[in-house]
Each structure stands twice: as structure tokens, then as C-alpha cells.
Amino acid sequence: MPSFSNKSRTLPVSRRALLKTAGAGAALGLVGTLPSRLFAQEPLKVAAVYTVPTEQQWVSRIHLAANAAKERGDIEYVYSENTANNDYERVMREYCEAGHKLILGEVFGVEDAARDVARDYPDVAFLMGSSFKEDPSVPNFAPFDNYIQDASYLTGLIAGAMSQTKNFGMVGGYPIPEVNRLMHAFMAGVREVAADAKFQVAFIGSWFDPPKAKETAFAQIDAGADVMYAERFGVSDAAQERGILAIGNVIDTQADYPETVVASAIWHFEPTLDKAIEQVKAGSFTAADYGVYSFMKEGGCSLAPLGTFEGKVPAEVKALVAEKEAAIKDGSFTVEINDEEPKSS
Template identity: 50%
Template structure:
């Protein structure tokens, strides 16, 4: 486990070295001095490079600049250590603790109950718990559907693929949305699906991608890291996930669903500062209509993507945002064809 601190000025992802508790938290300001910044801790079960947790981290770094929070984070926290790290942040005086609790759902709620004056907001597959445990998730099935439409239009073999983490509802709904978009764009398309059984195993993801490519896939949804590398080496097209990953392979990556955690973090920080934070499901902040989900920029593909494909996607995106089209939430196991 690694714990790090970013200064309020907003250092890079690998910013300042870990500070001691006294340095991090400081003493309470003397009367008449400016109020101390809101102290926020984040607990990530994976390395910060993993896209899901990275998007939360990016939003918290932005909160440093916009809201002046004092931000410290711990990465690669094992489930067995999760409760201990939560308690450490609460005892250090963090008013808000954020992170992902998928591997520690029960213990996260139990610890939160012990600190009713601390606000907790965690990525979770379960519901919120009064008075102080809120939940969120990456509801990016809408841009995943749009990405699938692009894949359906761009495949020459008629076979698209997805390499994803594991068969859980949160992942299945993205793959299902991608496949649905591909089929709506090309009804005869075949969709292959592979789960690697891990949130972060780039070599295994690459291996699964190579197997799909050898089976005829020529456009692949890189739900996990490692897939884009295989796509680049085998000269096929890729759809990224969670963040804009065009820089990894500009000629390979067309676009992909992006999870923007800023609307969620912005709302939570404001609620905590105003003293009105309550346990709630924050999932709607991750929908396209609220700016929490979008397609990554096309970059060079702005010119290379056929005009009819860009028009089709733009029209469907407008329908999603104005509410005239709803992408189904399907969380059952996607079938591989």
C-alpha cells in the first residue's frame, strides 16, 4: 500500500512525497485566521494507473484547484487493510473519505457507522447507508453504446470484441451496451467477450485480446489496460475505456467512453462544506446529461471517421442527452458469439 499527498496547488499524479500526519493536517487556525482547508482522503484498491480509480483521483486533484481541499490518497489497498485505512483517515480529521469499496463492501459500511460526522462516498455495487455512506459508480453505458455503434460501422470482418475485467454487473452493463450499439449499427455483427478475472492485469488482457484478434475481431473494446497494445501490434482498431487513451496509439484508438468524476466530486465537496451531506446514491452525476460521461475526443479520427458515422453518433448522442433515447441497463452476463 502506498499513501501520498498532493498539495492544494495541484501537483501531478505522482506529486509530493508522503507527509506526516502533523504536516498533512496542521494545527487548527487561530481565531481570525483563514479557515483550514477541507481535508479529504481517498482509498484505492488498485494502483492509481488503473483507469477506474484514476478518474476519481483526477477529479480530486481538480478539487484541490477549485475548492482548495487538502488531499491525501492511498493506492493498492488490500481488502484486509481497507477498514484500517478508513479509520486512519477519519482519525486524522478528514471530513470526507472517497474511494472504491467493491472488495470491502461490508467493512466499509461498518467503519463508516463508527464515524457519523465524517462523510464517506465510495464506488459500490450496493446502496447507500444512513447517515453518512453515499455510493457512486461509473455509469458510462451511454458512451459505451455510442462506441459500439462506431465499432459496428467500422468493422470489416463483421466481428467485434470486448476484453473486460470480470463478470459483475458494473462491467457487464458496459459490454452489453457496447454490443447493443454494435448490433444497432450493424444487425449481422458478431460480438466476442472475454473476462480476465482481474481489474488490473495488462499482460492477461493483452493475451485475451490477441486470442480474439486471431478469431477474426478487427475492432475491440479495451475495457481493461493491455488491450490497446495488442490492437496496435496486430493493426486493428480499438475503443478505449474510462479515460481518453488516444495517446497510447493514435492510429488505433478511435474514441471510447470517458468517465468524468468531476460532477460527482464537485457536488460532494460542496455538500460537505455546506454541512448538508447525506447518504445518497450519487450515480446520476455520472450520466451524460450531467456531464459525468462522454465520448473521448476523436483527435485524428475526426477526419478519418466517415462523415455518415460521425453524423449517426452525433444524432444518437443528442437523443441520449435530451432524454428521447435511453440506453438500456443490462447487467446479465454478455454472451460471446
């Protein structure tokens, strides 16, 4: 196994702003799917390249799913974290050269380079977090994203009922589709319960800066917010210190904030990863949008248990949440996917 040099880095203000259309004019004539080679008799060699620490919300869910597959004996799993954008391609290539057959990661800031690597290793499958869609010219590269707007909408229903001021603070990392759609879904849920709701929306320009997120949250609380949407780490700390409520995102942190975090939208990466493992082992992995496996009806997201707030959320709101959740799962209700940047109102 080669050694990997990981470096911290600063992410761009907008993932899409620095990206070019992936794969344009670079097709190598690859067609169909990966060669029909079977790996079912032995664990699949999987490697992940992360640009942030594995404790960061988004990446932690990928890491959790990969470790679960490893414990089942389905895969061998190694990873690099805190990989700088300008080092990402090298790390990907070294993992390919080391014989790994499935590469995971998040390539929002290195789209072109990542897809170039995929072209150079047609026998390796790449399952990558991406703002772009699949490209038939790179048949071994499949994008995914955390489309957990279903669960975010449900947390909005709860938040709308729990607020006294109907003033909601929202602190995100960057105004990109992956964040925007969750915020809009939350806001839609809030408005269904509190039509006169006001929202303070801010972005801190970082994926992992808890102190800055906390400072931003304090400013929104000072401006009247009594429920905070904690898209980033640090927001729930501010809410806890000021004695108000918070709504979690991607992971459940209620155990750390038992009197603060009333509800959370949880991302489950297992359906996404398990599908990829199955297809790689069957030799049928191909370019496809794996984002659909984050939908609630696919088991890709859920509302965290209310826990300490089970007896505090009004019964009629819990009934509404159960009704909407059932409708989402059976397809009779669809949460709108809005990728536009949300604004304060």
C-alpha cells in the same frame, strides 16, 4: 498524519459474490443527515483509499477529479493506493482519526467493513464506489458508480461502422454490473449499425493485469476480431501490434495509440465529487445514490474527440452519433442499463 502501509492484492472473481447485504441489523439509530457543520471557510480535508494504482483507468478518474478540486483550493487531498482488502478498514479509520471529513474509495470487496467504519464516524462523509445502493441506517455513506453506458453506446455506433469482419473482441476485468452494463451498451450501439455483428467476450479475473489482457486479446484477434473493446489495459497494445482498431473505456488513450484507438467512452468524476464537496461543506451530505452523476446529461461521461480518426469515420455515422448524443442529453433517448453478464455470440 499516520503512516499507511499499502499492499497489493488480488481482487475476487465477483465483487458481489463475496458481499453480504450491507448494513443489515446494524443500524445505530442514526437519522437525517450529517450535523449541519459548515466547512466553507477552509479547504475540506479529503482522503482516498484505493485498492489499485492511481494509473488504473477507473481510479485515475477519481484521482484526477480530486486533484482538480485541490488545485481550486476547495479541498486538501491525500490518498493511499494498492491498499489490500484486509487492510482497507484500518486505513479508513486512520484517515478518520486524522480529521478528514470526506473519505473516497472503492469498497466492492469490503462493503460490510466500510459501512461499519461509517457507522463509527457519523461526522465523516463517505463517498464510495459500490455495487450496493444507499442504506438509510448509514446516512453518512453514499455509493457511486461509473454509469457511462451513454458514451459506451456511442462508441459502439462508431465501432460497428469501422469493422470489416463484423467480429468484435471484448476483454473485461470481471463480469460485474460495473463492467457488464458498459459492454452491453457498446454491443447495442454496434448492432444498430451492424445487425449481423458477432462478439467474443472474455474476462481476465483481474483489474490490473495488462499482459493477461493482451494475451486474451491476441486470441480473439486470431479468431477473427478486427475491432477490440479495451475495457482493460493491455488490449489496445494487442490491437496495435496486429494492426486492428480498438475502442477505449473510461480514459482516452488515443495519444498513445494514434492509429489504433478510434473512439473512447470517457468517465468524468468531477460532477460526482463536486456535488459531495458542496453537500459536506453545507452540512447536508446524506445517503444517496451518486451514480446518477455519471450520466451524460449530468456531464459525467462523454465521447472522446475522434482526433486522428476524424476523417476516417464515415460522415453518416458521425451524424448519427451527434443525433443520438443530443437525444441522450435532452432525455428523448435512453440507453438501456443491462447489468447481466454479456455472452459471446
